[in-house]
Amino acid sequence: MSGGIAWMGAPHHTPSSAVPGMLGGISLTLARGVETDEFLINLGADPDELAARTPYRELRAPAGQPDRPSPHLNRAMYGTCGEWTYVLEDWGMATWATGYQGKAESMLPREGEEILCLTANRFSPPAQIVHTPGARAYRACFGTDTGQGSALDAALGAAGAVFPSMPEADEAEVVAYFEEHGERLPELVFTAAGAYTGVAIDRDAVEAGELPGTLIAPA
Template sequence: MSDGIAWIGAYHHTPSSVLPGMLGGISLTLARGVETDEFLINLGADLDELAARTPCRELRAPAGQPGQPSPHLNRAMYGTCGEWTYVLEDWGMSTWATGYQGKVESMLPCEGEEVLCLTANRFSPPAVIIHAPDAWAYRADFGSDTGKNSALDAALTAAGAVFPSMPESSEAEVVAYFEEYGERLPELVFAAAGAYWL
């Protein structure tokens, strides 16, 4: 991943069924200060796959009828990069964000841990950034920063991923900016996350 991760956001609007593998609507969760296997188990990783260090798994979502698997595959890739554990998912959401927002105790951030999550939120737009640099988490929609003047906020600004907003700008300026640059927004957000992380 030395060349950055902006490409993940570049394919954000591509339907995931166009090509085999992960492409559109990928969510990314990063964590450090947590034990890797414990973090992955809390997200639902298979114990045998963890023991074998399987880097990718394919899960079939239930089709609604017992014994009848869905033709759609939900994929998750996970691993480590430096002191970070990463999880890439293509089902339209981040498992960590879903659990965190649902107040699942094992997914709440703790003192001494850091979690950064970019969730596509395909089922409940807009796409969201959740940054938990310690026991508190801060949320920002794609196009804004967390408002905490953090290194992540600086990376978002430097990448051009913080768009004008009201009341600092007029409604017409905000709309015009989103119309011109909105398609590139996920790419800019992932570029910023890569600059912060890598």
């Protein structure tokens, strides 16, 4: 077993892998304070499919009927670790992040819930962190923190995931830092998220597609 979640960041810039599960370009959404199936249904999952607990590698999108094409569906892998539910997607974005920004009612932050989302943002870079420690969301691009002085921000700083910026450092220092550490930035962000949440996800199970999967119809 290979745990933690830092490993997801290393192949962040590579295309989605052809393995039975996932490897490259993973977006990760973590949620606590909400029941797992409820959170997934809010994302657009089908309750009956969730009840089946089908392994991700066995998911099959339904074929469209003549003159009735199937709705667009994204595949997701999910599980739990401690008090957190995790959702993995490799289609370029995180469904929760796109839904929340689109004001989808089921995905708006609520008091008593916490969501931490690392979305690859392939269609509208750069990659982003979205953190909702309650009913308000705070966003940060990879390489920055949320500016809230939170425990998450502290974890990002400790992992080296907060890069220097103007005018805190001169241009030459900023460029040199990005040249040295930029390629590892996603790994550093995922390292910080793992340190903050304590979540560990088995890389071997993810690559093999052994975790439960579901098809999500975005809002």
